Amino acid sequence: MQFPRVKAVITAAGKNQRSLPLQTFVDRDGVTKSALAILAGEILAAGISEIAVIVHPGDEAAYAAAVGPLARQMRFLPQPEPLGYGHAVHCAAEFTGDAPFLLMVGDHLYTSRTDVSCAAQLLAVAASAKCPVSAVQATHESKLPYYGCIGGRRVQGAERLYEVETVIEKPTPTEAEQKLVVPGLRAGNYLCFFGMHVLTPSVMRTLAGILENGSADLSAALAENARRERYLACEIQGRRHDLDLHYGLLTTQLALALAGKDREEVLTLLVEQLAQSQA
Numbered sequence: 001m002q003f004p005r006v007k008a009v010i011t012a013a014g015k016n017q018r019s020l021p022l023q024t025f026v027d028r029d030g031v032t033k034s035a036l037a038i039l040a041g042e043i044l045a046a047g048i049s050e051i052a053v054i055v056h057p058g059d060e061a062a063y064a065a066a067v068g069p070l071a072r073q074m075r076f077l078p079q080p081e082p083l084g085y086g087h088a089v090h091c092a093a094e095f096t097g098d099a100p101f102l103l104m105v106g107d108h109l110y111t112s113r114t115d116v117s118c119a120a121q122l123l124a125v126a127a128s129a130k131c132p133v134s135a136v137q138a139t140h141e142s143k144l145p146y147y148g149c150i151g152g153r154r155v156q157g158a159e160r161l162y163e164v165e166t167v168i169e170k171p172t173p174t175e176a177e178q179k180l181v182v183p184g185l186r187a188g189n190y191l192c193f194f195g196m197h198v199l200t201p202s203v204m205r206t207l208a209g210i211l212e213n214g215s216a217d218l219s220a221a222l223a224e225n226a227r228r229e230r231y232l233a234c235e236i237q238g239r240r241h242d243l244d245l246h247y248g249l250l251t252t253q254l255a256l257a258l259a260g261k262d263r264e265e266v267l268t269l270l271v272e273q274l275a276q277s278q279a
Contacts, residue, residue, distance in 0.1 A: 086216030
């Protein structure tokens, strides 16, 4: 896998998520930006210069306006029909060609617990392993209805790295307990997708085959590829922030603020607000 050629794809065409990448936040540097601009900035800072955004037809202009000058390094590709998330990813097949690609979802933002961004962490792991890698996060079973989930085993001698054996989209707690338990995790916790993957052209070929039968699910394609080739999952040192959750916009803004240069000011404001609410 030749990572100097890596591209990036952001999916943003979902009926219930298409407005979320246009929401504005005060980023860690104290500047107001759209969620899409924050994502694009993280991708560009990780060394990727070509980005495609999969959008609902007619949303191209709004998305280009939301990123301002960054639009010069982005292509906005419509998903003509709502045939599933896998279909949205496959809409970028011509764009990615024979290159590996970083796949991100447009309704998540990220904060890293290190000086290296979450995207850069994942790219480094994929470049070293020379195979597809999905970012995962230990997630309580109460959140299983929101995410795809993997089962597998730890890679010997590698911290936070797993050989993927099974992928299930939004499993039930019973299904997860039967098929997705990973040794070493706390009881009731599973490795759920982080909204970020580094994938190879083989995934696009698998999606093309699935699409012959109608809609396509990315988790099904990843599960099929796991049976054919080495596929890893990596626990990223950071947190995903899902804009689509209840209070997702609020908690994401707080996370960005507390991870940024205005942390002390924000903490002071929070303490003052708590004190006033108790008065």
